[in-house]
Amino acid sequence: MNFNLQNPDLKATREGYGVGLLAAGLKNSNVVALTADLTESTKATAFKTKFPNRFFNLGVAEQNMISVAAGLALCNKIPFASSFAVFSPGRSWEQIRLCVCYQQANVKIVGTHAGVTTGPDGATHQALEDIAITRCLPNLIVISPCDYYQAIKATLAAAEHQGPVYLRLFRDKTAVITSASTEFTLGKAQIFRKGTDITIVSTGPLTYQALLAEESLQKENISSEIINLHTIKPLDLATILKSVQKTHCLVTVEEHQIMGGVGSAVVEALAQAYAAPVTEMIGIKDTFGESGTAAELLVKYHLDAPSIVKAAKKVLSRKRRL
Amino acid sequence: MFTGQLDLNQLKLKAKEIRIDLIKMLNKAGSGHTAGPLGMADILTVLYFSVLNHDPKNPGWPERDRLILSNGHICPLLYAALAHAGYFRKEELMTLRRLGSRLQGHPSRLDLPGLETSSGPLAQGISQAVGFALAAKIDKQHHHIFCLMGDGELDEGQVWEAFMFASKEKLGNLIAIIDRNQIQLDGTTEEIMPLEPLKDKLASFNWQVLEIDGHNLEEIMVTLMQAKVPTDKPVAVIAHTIPGKGVSFMECKSAWHGIVPDEAQTQLALKELEQL
Numbered sequence: 001m002n003f004n005l006q007n008p009d010l011k012a013t014r015e016g017y018g019v020g021l022l023a024a025g026l027k028n029s030n031v032v033a034l035t036a037d038l039t040e041s042t043k044a045t046a047f048k049t050k051f052p053n054r055f056f057n058l059g060v061a062e063q064n065m066i067s068v069a070a071g072l073a074l075c076n077k078i079p080f081a082s083s084f085a086v087f088s089p090g091r092s093w094e095q096i097r098l099c100v101c102y103q104q105a106n107v108k109i110v111g112t113h114a115g116v117t118t119g120p121d122g123a124t125h126q127a128l129e130d131i132a133i134t135r136c137l138p139n140l141i142v143i144s145p146c147d148y149y150q151a152i153k154a155t156l157a158a159a160e161h162q163g164p165v166y167l168r169l170f171r172d173k174t175a176v177i178t179s180a181s182t183e184f185t186l187g188k189a190q191i192f193r194k195g196t197d198i199t200i201v202s203t204g205p206l207t208y209q210a211l212l213a214e215e216s217l218q219k220e221n222i223s224s225e226i227i228n229l230h231t232i233k234p235l236d237l238a239t240i241l242k243s244v245q246k247t248h249c250l251v252t253v254e255e256h257q258i259m260g261g262v263g264s265a266v267v268e269a270l271a272q273a274y275a276a277p278v279t280e281m282i283g284i285k286d287t288f289g290e291s292g293t294a295a296e297l298l299v300k301y302h303l304d305a306p307s308i309v310k311a312a313k314k315v316l317s318r319k320r321r322l
Numbered sequence: 323m324f325t326g327q328l329d330l331n332q333l334k335l336k337a338k339e340i341r342i343d344l345i346k347m348l349n350k351a352g353s354g355h356t357a358g359p360l361g362m363a364d365i366l367t368v369l370y371f372s373v374l375n376h377d378p379k380n381p382g383w384p385e386r387d388r389l390i391l392s393n394g395h396i397c398p399l400l401y402a403a404l405a406h407a408g409y410f411r412k413e414e415l416m417t418l419r420r421l422g423s424r425l426q427g428h429p430s431r432l433d434l435p436g437l438e439t440s441s442g443p444l445a446q447g448i449s450q451a452v453g454f455a456l457a458a459k460i461d462k463q464h465h466h467i468f469c470l471m472g473d474g475e476l477d478e479g480q481v482w483e484a485f486m487f488a489s490k491e492k493l494g495n496l497i498a499i500i501d502r503n504q505i506q507l508d509g510t511t512e513e514i515m516p517l518e519p520l521k522d523k524l525a526s527f528n529w530q531v532l533e534i535d536g537h538n539l540e541e542i543m544v545t546l547m548q549a550k551v552p553t554d555k556p557v558a559v560i561a562h563t564i565p566g567k568g569v570s571f572m573e574c575k576s577a578w579h580g581i582v583p584d585e586a587q588t589q590l591a592l593k594e595l596e597q598l
Contacts, residue, residue, distance in 0.1 A: 032460070053460065056491075064449045064483035071453015074431075074439065077460070095446055095480075103431045103440045 001182070001192055003211055008175035009148075013205060014112045016151025017169050018043030021080055023152070024159035025051050031159055034069055034081040036062045041171075042082035042112045062092040066109065070099035073106040078159055084118075085111030085127030089134050089166060100164045101137045108158045109134075112169040114144075115204070115255030116284070116301055117294035119172065126289035132260025134166045135233045141186070142233040144168040146207040147177045150230060153184035161186060170255075172294045174205035189236035191243070195225035198312050199243040199277075202253035203229045203262045206282075209298070210253050212305035217312055224312065232262055237269045244270060249319045250279045251311045255303060258283035278318045280311035328371040333539050337367040338598045340402045341568045343415055345591045347398050348582040351418040354427065357565035357578040358472065359399035361503045361536065365561055366403045368542040369468065373550075378408035381435040387465050388438050388454050392447025393472035393501065394428045395580075400437075401425050409436040445478035447471070448498060452488050455496040455556070466550050469498045474506030477515045482527070485556075489528035492554040497546070498529075500558060501536070503565040505576040521560060530555045536563035569594050 025031045025047050032054045033047045039057060048055040058065040062083050069079040081088070088111055089096050100107045114127045134142050141161060145151040151169060158165040183190075192207070193214050202210040207228045214224045225243050229236070244250055250270075252263035263281035270276050284301060298304040328336060341363050348354050370376070375387045391400050398418055405412045410424075417423035424434045428442030438454070441447040451469035458465060475481060488496055500520075508514050517523075524531045530553065534545045542561075549557040565579070566572030569591040572583075583591055 056456070058483070058487050061480075061483035061487070063445070063480040064452075064487060067446045067449030067480070068453040068456065068484070068487065071439070071450035071455075072457050073453075074450070075454055075457030075461075077457055094443055095449075098440060098443050099446050099450060 003177055005211055005215065008177065008208070010173040011148035011176055012171060012173045013145055013148060013151040013169045014043045014171060016145065016148040017110060017112070017155050017167065018046055020152040020155025022046045022050060024156055025054065028078060028159060030076055031078045031080065032056070032072060034058060034065050034079055036060055036065045036083040036087065038083055041084070042110060044082055062088040063095050066092040066095040066107070067099045069107045070103065070105040074103070078106055078108070080108045080110055082110035082112065084113040084125060085130040085168060086113070086125055089130055090127065093133055097137055101139045104139050104163055106162060106164070108165045108167060110167045110169065113171045114168045115170055116289040116297040116303070117170060117172045117255060119294050119297065120291050122291040123288040128257050128284045128289060129260070130168060131232060131254070131256050131262060135265055139164055140233065141165045141231065142168070143186070143231050144204040145230050146204060146228050147174060149176065149178045149180055149182060150184060154230065157184065157186045168204065170205055175208040177208055177211065184230070187231045187234050187236060189239040190228040190230065191225060191239065192228050193224065193226040195223040195247070197223045197247060198249040198251065198316055199225045199227065199240070199247045200251045200253060200308065200312065201227045201229050201240060201262070201266055203232060204255055206253050206255050206303060209303065209305045210308055213308035213312065216305060216309045222312065222316065229262060232265060235265055235269050237273060240266060241270065241273055244277045245274065248277050249315055250277045251282060251308060251315055252279065253282040253308055256283055258285060278315050278322070280315040282308055282311055330539055333367055333371055336371055336406065337364050337539070338595060340367060340399070340406060342592060342595050343402045343412070344398055345583060345588055345595065347402065347415050347418045349585070349588040350416050352582065353419060354398055354582050355395045355580055356572060356582055357503070357505065357575070358393060358396035358501060360569065360572065361563040361565045361567050362396060362399055362470065362501050363567070364537050364539055365499060365542055366399055368539055368546065370403045370407045372543050373546045374468070375465065378436070381409065385463070385465055388467045390438050390447050390451040390454065390467065390469045391429060391441055392451065392469050393444065393475050394441030394447065397429045400429065404436040444472065444475040445480035445484070448481055449484045451496060451498070452484050452493065455488065455493040456491055458495055459491070459493065465495070467496050469496065471498055471500045473500055473502045473504065473511050473517060474514070476500070476517055485527045485529065488556040493556045494553045496556040497549045498556065498558045500560050501563055502560050503563045505565050505579055507576070507579050509576050524558045528555060529558045531558050531560065533560045533562065536561035537567060568598060
């Protein structure tokens with residue numbers, strides 16, 4: 001795959017959702033959209049304008065929003081219910097558990113403003129635990145697209161999928177890595193770069209940082225395999241396993257607590273299938289975020305390319321010592 | 323299509339049969355909730371045997387009225403009503419709460435035809451009912467959505483979120499029936515979280531509010547049929563009931579909210595119910 005890493009276009013994954021939602025609505029008249037007073041922030045405005053009778057604003061009431069969505073789904077609608085990830089799946093978690101997952105209601109839960117890169121709003125609005133609390137729910141698919149185009153495809157795939165979906169999206173304009181024609185298959189991890197020394201599994205817009213790290217490492221003759229994990233659940237163990245059986249060396253990258261997130265998911269699956277390789281986890285290390293610009297926060301919380309490079313070298317030296 | 327529209331005498335007999343089955347089911351199960359089911363038995367009987375438009379042989383009939391149980395813990399009553407209405411065989415009632423049973427401790431939609439939703443955690447049923455009512459409105463359908471609720475349930479904030487939204491969307495096809503039995507798990511509602519003035523609260527949320535004696539079969543029937551008349555307001559029916567109704571030593575005691583009768587109590591209860 002070719003990546004324009006030096007000067008990429010910048011578009012937000014939440015914008016991709018807005019485009020995908022409209023397209024899904026045009027394709028299927030059963031698609032409806034709900035929000036909890038966050039129409040523009042979650043980019044549902046275009047859908048609202050086009051389909052005013054299929055758009056519902058439930059006000060600042062996330063629990064009701066999710067359960068109402070479930071009711072709509074049980075009546076053959078395909079509801080996309082959006083809010084900030086801290087509020088939904090945060091505040092609405094139990095409703096997701098019962099109304100959506102236990103009943104297998106065809107609801108698509110959309111959480112935007114995930115991660116520290118939500119920025120100046122600060123810790124209260126930066127969801128760092130939403131992967132942990134969703135991937136543990138039975139029947140729920142969890143997707144975190146890496147860029148704008150992938151977000152469009154993920155939204156369309158969510159609409160097609162029969163069953164609950166959680167879609168994790170970000171506020172910030174981030175690097176466009178893929179294109180409109182890049183393949184996307186729900187549940188299939190993507191190898192963005194082939195390599196032999198180390199496996200780097202990343203999710204969401206941080207995959208761009210992983211690609212930058214790969215270039216740096218390449219300059220030092222370290223060959224990294226970059227896997228973009230857009231579908232966190234169900235986990236594509238086969239692809240990851242094949243990679244680590246080759247490299248025996250793993251860095252996981254996520255804008256999320258390392259406890260319970262993608263790193264945990266990968267390592268827990270690997271440990272049961274094979275043996276967990278020497279691993280470093282890039283992610284939030286059991287703290288909350290804070291106000292700042294996205295760029296500053298990526299540096300401060302060690303989520304950027306140089307941090308990934310450092311983690312890669314650390315884990316490589318451990319591998320060599322074994 | 324009704325399952326057989328029963329007259330008042332037949333309804334009275336049916337409610338008695340359902341109460342008797344309830345006591346037997348709960349004793350056999352060894353755990354569950356007693357006061358709520360006994361208290362709401364008259365209303366469920368009127369619903370399934372007079373007011374609801376439904377077809378037990380076709381639980382998915384698109385034009386059916388929907389009944390959603392938001393206070394999911396009183397599901398033994400719903401199961402009994404469904405069985406008596408012909409959704410499944412009455413023998414199955416004795417499997418309540420057992421491993422592998424379709425009659426789960428709290429309603430599991432996927433397990434049992436006739437259940438519209440899963441519920442248990444309070445306030446989620448009413449929100450789902452709002453979703454049902456909204457879908458019907460979008461699709462220009464004319465069936466009604468009934469949602470049974472507990473009064474203790476009204477403590478949950480989500481309930482009021484649902485009430486506000488239902489009013490906003492003018493869901494005149496939605497009828498909430500609140501079991502105003504004045505008890506919740508830890509004591510009376512007015513001790514734990516006072517609800518009065520309840521009628522005023524509901525009216526201030528722009529719902530049409532009706533009140534009934536939850537044990538007067540004729541009043542229940544007439545009021546629920548009245549509630550079906552479409553307006554642009556959702557309807558709340560405050561049903562004054564006696565928790566544990568029908569068994570003298572169970573009536574009006576919050577202790578009977580979450581326990582079931584033992585062998586001796588079961589025999590006493592059945593003896594009283596047979597006299598009804």
